[in-house]
Amino acid sequence: MVLSNRLMSLGVSPHRKLADFVYQLKLMGVKVISFAAGQPGVPPYEGAIKALGEALRKDPYRVSSYGPSAGLPELREAIAEDVKRAGGPDLTPEDVAIVSGGLDGLQLTLSVLTDPGDRVVVPEPSYGMYEYVSKFLGLRVEVCPQPSENGFQPDVECIAKHLRKGAKAVIIASPDNPTGRVADRGVLKAIAETAQESGAYVIYDEAYRYIYYEGSHYYLARDYPDVVIGVGSFSKDLAIPGFRLGFVYGPKEVIAGVKRLKGILGICASIPAQYAAAAGLRDPGFREYLKKVLGIYRSRRDVAYDALRRYLPEAGAYLPKAAMYIFADFRPYLEKLGVDDVKFAFDLAEKKHVVMVPGQAFGALGKGFMRVTFVTQDEATIEEGIKQVAEYLREAGAL
């Protein structure tokens, strides 16, 4: 069978290969400590699940039916209220499109804004799917650095240069995956201003807009509503990644395009998930839940940071202000081992059954780093996992 060049040219991410390898280990009954998943470490918000259960019991036909491509009006209304309450722009439900997760939102937004051959700017290291989706859509990806030496802040000059030279959009996440960095307001504003001058857009990935340990989220669209497209997710805050639900808001013509394309490519986002999210967002208990969850994550973050510093003193670990990850600089150890981050990740999984995602999964500029997800394990397991990494390095003569 001959598959499309479009698909085959994408290659397989080291993240995917590692996940398959770990799956095989688990099938063999091996107990694995995984710092790999981008998954919340707590059950979903109960209010959302209860509301879904009630809706299904009361009217299973309606909750299981097709719905509007734009999304359920009550969810669009709940998002508009929620974004405003959180300090974001004053949206109407019309300004919001419901999609099947943030990733779907990114794909649809890029599809609405670009044609094959267009250019899009992606700072790296960043969420690996930006590059995959862009390439799949036939776009040329202009990579700009967001280096660790600069606290992973995006290089404004580089982004501005590409936007001035005709790139259609830049994709920026804040808080970011894999680094957990929060973009400086000045940096975001400078990028939005250049986009405005150049007739380009900022695709602002806000998947972690509620996952902050210090400070709170800056809604760039509030100051630049004509050029910023916000892409949100319920995977992290309501902790329902498997429900596949997110949203996109922004300039009217862009959102109209997203709704239209959602209808063509997917009919509508999951209707049961939309009932759950609408009830969850409006429930005052959601804020209490978030507070509790952030407390749990903060404590796990502190333990992961502390363990990294104690057991692996040469790995550049830092305390992230947001999101679910530490992107630690393993170059000092990798140089001694004479391997790259991908080989190290596989060796570590095989020998010590500890899994971290190699930095190259987030672009070539992530080489030499390892992403440590700190939210999915309890404190004792985090400590044990990091200790095992140190043990591996010691046995290999690198520590």
Ligand SMILES: Cc1ncc(COP(=O)(O)O)c(C=O)c1O
């Ligand atoms: C920065 C970022 N954007 C988008 C997504 C996709 O989220 P969703 O589950 O809503 O598709 C993720 C998932 O990990 C992410 O880290």
